[in-house]
Amino acid sequence: MLQLFPARDYALIAVILGMPLLGAFVNGVWGKRLGDRAVKLMALSAVGISFAASIVAFAALADVVRGEKDAHVKLSWTAWEWMHTTAGRTGTSIPVDVKFSIDQLSGVMMLIVTGVGFLIHLYATSYMEKDKGFARFFAYMNLFIFSMLVLILGDNLPVLFVGWEGVGLCSYLLIGFWFENGANAAAGKKAFIANRVGDFGLLCAMFLLAWYAGALDWNGIANGASSLVVPGDAARIHVWPLGGGQYTGALSFLQPGYFQSHHTPLLQSIMPAAAVTVSPATAVGLALLLGCTGKSAQIPLYVWLPDAMAGPTPVSALIHAATMVTAGVYLICRLSFVFVLSPFVMVTIAVVGVATALLAASIAVVQNDIKKVLAYSTVSQLGFMFLGVGVGAFVAGFFHVFTHAFFKACLFLGAGSVIHAMHARIHDDDAAQDIRNMGGLRRWLPLTHWTFAAATAAIIGLPLTSGFFSKDEILYRAYVDRTVNPLAGSTAVRGHGVYAPPEWIGHALYWAAVAAAAMTAFYMCRLYILTFWGSFRGWTVGRPSLLAREEVAHDGHGSDNLSTPGYPPHESPWQMTVPLIILAAFSVFAGALLNPGFVKVEKPMDHWLDPVFKAATEGAVIVREASEWTVGLGGIGAFLVGTLLAWWVYIEKKGAPAESAKASAPGLYKLVLEKWRVDELYDATIIAGVDSLAETSAAVDRGIVDGILARLTALLVAAAGTVLRAFQNGVVQVYAATMVVGLACLGWFFTVPHAKATVTDAGNDDYLVTAAPGVGYAYRWDADGDGKPDKPDFGTQGALKVHVPPGTTSLVTFEVKNAFGFVKAKKLTVTRPQAPVSSL
Amino acid sequence: MIPIEHYVVLSALLFVIGGVGFLVRRNVLVALMSIEVMLNAANLAFVAYNRSHLARGVAHTYEGASHTGQVLAFFIIAAEAAEVAVGLAIVLAMYRLRRTVRSDEADLLRN
Numbered sequence: 001m002l003q004l005f006p007a008r009d010y011a012l013i014a015v016i017l018g019m020p021l022l023g024a025f026v027n028g029v030w031g032k033r034l035g036d037r038a039v040k041l042m043a044l045s046a047v048g049i050s051f052a053a054s055i056v057a058f059a060a061l062a063d064v065v066r067g068e069k070d071a072h073v074k075l076s077w078t079a080w081e082w083m084h085t086t087a088g089r090t091g092t093s094i095p096v097d098v099k100f101s102i103d104q105l106s107g108v109m110m111l112i113v114t115g116v117g118f119l120i121h122l123y124a125t126s127y128m129e130k131d132k133g134f135a136r137f138f139a140y141m142n143l144f145i146f147s148m149l150v151l152i153l154g155d156n157l158p159v160l161f162v163g164w165e166g167v168g169l170c171s172y173l174l175i176g177f178w179f180e181n182g183a184n185a186a187a188g189k190k191a192f193i194a195n196r197v198g199d200f201g202l203l204c205a206m207f208l209l210a211w212y213a214g215a216l217d218w219n220g221i222a223n224g225a226s227s228l229v230v231p232g233d234a235a236r237i238h239v240w241p242l243g244g245g246q247y248t249g250a251l252s253f254l255q256p257g258y259f260q261s262h263h264t265p266l267l268q269s270i271m272p273a274a275a276v277t278v279s280p281a282t283a284v285g286l287a288l289l290l291g292c293t294g295k296s297a298q299i300p301l302y303v304w305l306p307d308a309m310a311g312p313t314p315v316s317a318l319i320h321a322a323t324m325v326t327a328g329v330y331l332i333c334r335l336s337f338v339f340v341l342s343p344f345v346m347v348t349i350a351v352v353g354v355a356t357a358l359l360a361a362s363i364a365v366v367q368n369d370i371k372k373v374l375a376y377s378t379v380s381q382l383g384f385m386f387l388g389v390g391v392g393a394f395v396a397g398f399f400h401v402f403t404h405a406f407f408k409a410c411l412f413l414g415a416g417s418v419i420h421a422m423h424a425r426i427h428d429d430d431a432a433q434d435i436r437n438m439g440g441l442r443r444w445l446p447l448t449h450w451t452f453a454a455a456t457a458a459i460i461g462l463p464l465t466s467g468f469f470s471k472d473e474i475l476y477r478a479y480v481d482r483t484v485n486p487l488a489g490s491t492a493v494r495g496h497g498v499y500a501p502p503e504w505i506g507h508a509l510y511w512a513a514v515a516a517a518a519m520t521a522f523y524m525c526r527l528y529i530l531t532f533w534g535s536f537r538g539w540t541v542g543r544p545s546l547l548a549r550e551e552v553a554h555d556g557h558g559s560d561n562l563s564t565p566g567y568p569p570h571e572s573p574w575q576m577t578v579p580l581i582i583l584a585a586f587s588v589f590a591g592a593l594l595n596p597g598f599v600k601v602e603k604p605m606d607h608w609l610d611p612v613f614k615a616a617t618e619g620a621v622i623v624r625e626a627s628e629w630t631v632g633l634g635g636i637g638a639f640l641v642g643t644l645l646a647w648w649v650y651i652e653k654k655g656a657p658a659e660s661a662k663a664s665a666p667g668l669y670k671l672v673l674e675k676w677r678v679d680e681l682y683d684a685t686i687i688a689g690v691d692s693l694a695e696t697s698a699a700v701d702r703g704i705v706d707g708i709l710a711r712l713t714a715l716l717v718a719a720a721g722t723v724l725r726a727f728q729n730g731v732v733q734v735y736a737a738t739m740v741v742g743l744a745c746l747g748w749f750f751t752v753p754h755a756k757a758t759v760t761d762a763g764n765d766d767y768l769v770t771a772a773p774g775v776g777y778a779y780r781w782d783a784d785g786d787g788k789p790d791k792p793d794f795g796t797q798g799a800l801k802v803h804v805p806p807g808t809t810s811l812v813t814f815e816v817k818n819a820f821g822f823v824k825a826k827k828l829t830v831t832r833p834q835a836p837v838s839s840l
Numbered sequence: 841m842i843p844i845e846h847y848v849v850l851s852a853l854l855f856v857i858g859g860v861g862f863l864v865r866r867n868v869l870v871a872l873m874s875i876e877v878m879l880n881a882a883n884l885a886f887v888a889y890n891r892s893h894l895a896r897g898v899a900h901t902y903e904g905a906s907h908t909g910q911v912l913a914f915f916i917i918a919a920e921a922a923e924v925a926v927g928l929a930i931v932l933a934m935y936r937l938r939r940t941v942r943s944d945e946a947d948l949l950r951n
Binding site: 728729732736 | 949
């Protein structure tokens, strides 16, 4: 294989990337005319071929890895040279090529995207069968796969950014897929805008990297990363005062210490007393982190992901669970060597991750919509991934991406199967997703039930399933706290004090993560039990008779009469169950790829990814010694506590404790049910602020731009027009008369002589008086000021030199006679001022 | 020989008659005729001055200029003919469209 595709020019990547793009193009342009069968074939074969090519590429990569003795290797392919830019402190030329590469990290990610993507495409061919936007759906899905592959395989940040924006666009299009409903369109917009905030961070990070590291491709950034922590004040970025400038006058409040000398205690405590600087590494890390929080739905930008469930369920599974939302974690892994340079950024990532995990888990506990629970679960699990990479356990964090892709895709597809089944009974989108209307579904959906159970077991960390291993590894690393990187920590290198995270942070992260894990176990078991166990509660729900028969999306079943039991829920067709079974199998067994440490078997995944994170983890220090056995007990304990509590509440007591807890703290329940009112907080602060800014701008636009600039100008022109219109009365004779008057004026002007003169200094105390010329003009001068002409006759002499010494004045008179014999005189007084007295 | 002043006075009279006629009459045909009168007044002045200058020898002071006035009169007659052709065509078109030859009623572009 490598003879055909050498590692430096691995053109098979073109197939991996090109097929989904081709599918998107064909289905997008001709989809309606092709018919559903052809659309299906095109979409599936596009992703299928891409997946097959990915496997081939991965095998080739594995070959190379074996040959190179486990070094960090790449199969790369340059499509074309994109641009060159000269930037950076060193003024180096930064080439930006459309270049793609497969290494150990992107190879795994590529397999996830195309593999899980193919299964979800297969599932969607059945799930979306009766939808009138069938072709459009698959065009978007294929475009998403293409964009995601560009994101993953891009060999530099700008190419990654293209994919990053592409998946954002597809996410937007697919969330708002059923855009006839305004709420769906609004959810798409929300996702887009929240991501745009993150993209701003990513753009800033790119500029900073181009400037400080002088490179934008992965190898270049890795080589230039050390210049992000060079010692010296000049290399640091001034946060306060902005840009490190000296501010005086009205801007002097920007100077450090200003508030300490002038203002109230409140401002004194808020405003920094001394100049605040950060190292470029911290600035780049924080900017990248902002981008990652947007895409991976972390605090503060997580709010879009739960709303994104407005899209079709396969979209939720593919984009908003398995692949796109893990792009942030992928980027942190990809640029791990940049992040580890700043301990502050690493701690921030870990704290953001664990806070998101806790917050989202708490919300998921009380949600009733099956997809909402899974959405918050996704946010929470992404928090775990951030925690993992934040404590320097990149392999563990990425391994959680890997396992999460399987079990969360399986859960979402299972939820889709459940909704599909519920739709047979309840023709109402919201009611069909409400777990209060479900129950006992294992009777009708055996396959869905068992696969859902397997994925649930994985996510709650049932020992020996994949989720158990990945979560356990993250918890362990959070506890032993490996954030200290020697390069980052060396004061000799940085020349500055380094941020040292507090001692207790490892414990805090660990226990918060354990709490989040326990909550995960609880809410997932609650979801599972309420959906599949007990007796079916859906017989009495729904108002299908209110819907017109043809509006009922679900053909072939569904009774319109509520008094009869109607059709029971039913199992989904094979296109939906086969992906479920495969994903469930992976959910359970994929953990074997990263055996837990206490089993002491080789960890293939760890070993595989080690070269990628070598730069980031070499010399990392284990702060706290602990055995994986003891630390692992926390994870198992969390699993046991959550599961047993859910079992006790929802099976033993049939949900009574939940009701009484709800009744005892109605305020708190409502607050959590309304997602801690974070959306409302954002509405009241940021969105209201932006709105008022927009309203101010609109008022300025209406008042000043429209009102004064545009309308006043128009009014002036209109007024001038009204006046001038009176002259255009349409009578030719009046125009002719106006011409006659004008001619008369001209005639008068030429008949009368014009006595005008200019005076210029001619040197030697002389002034030259030049009379204005004219046709047939003759001149007579009186230079001596005696009131009589110097010569009696008019002559052609048009200029006269007058001698005027300093401090004297001379009176010059001249007369002009034109051809008609009219004469006009002009008197000029020429004065030369006294020269200033020299100080010598 | 009739002195030049007679020609000039006659020319000026014709010009004033034409001008006043153009200004006061509203009939487009009459206005056109007034323009003819004014142009012919100019013709008369050209021809008279040319002849007078020839008689006094002024027109011979530079080569080829001796009959400029007469030649110019022919040019003016040619221009007049063209002007009348276009002008009458316009009047005819206007009459067809508006059923009038009065200039103050042809005021579509007014205001």
